[in-house]
Amino acid sequence: xxxxxxxxxxxxxxxxxxxxxxxxxxxxxxxxxxxxxxxxxxxxxxxxxxxxxxxxxxxxxxx
Numbered sequence: 910x911x912x913x914x915x916x917x918x919x920x921x922x923x924x925x926x927x928x929x930x931x932x933x934x935x936x937x938x939x940x941x942x943x944x945x946x947x948x949x950x951x952x953x954x955x956x957x958x959x960x961x962x963x964x965x966x967x968x969x970x971x972x
Contacts, residue, residue, distance in 0.1 A: 910936065911959060913944035913952065937963075 910926040912919045922938070929936045939959055944952030 911939045911941065911948065911956075913941045913946070913948040915943050916946045916948070918946060 910922060910929060912922045923940070926936060926938045941948050941952050941955045941959065944950075944955060949956050
């Protein structure tokens with residue numbers, strides 16, 4: 910799960926993200942420093958970096 914620090918609507922997300930384990934085998938929580946609710950548009954560089962790190966991590970687990 911990814912949220913932006915400045916998305917006040919999801920301030921509780923860090924405490925509640927594990928509910929996604931009902932539908933996913935593995936769930937991680939990541940917080941971007943900024944970007945708002947639409948962080949892909951509001952923080953594209955941070956979003957891209959997060960995706961890249963997740964991709965590398967997943968590839969390493971497969972090896």
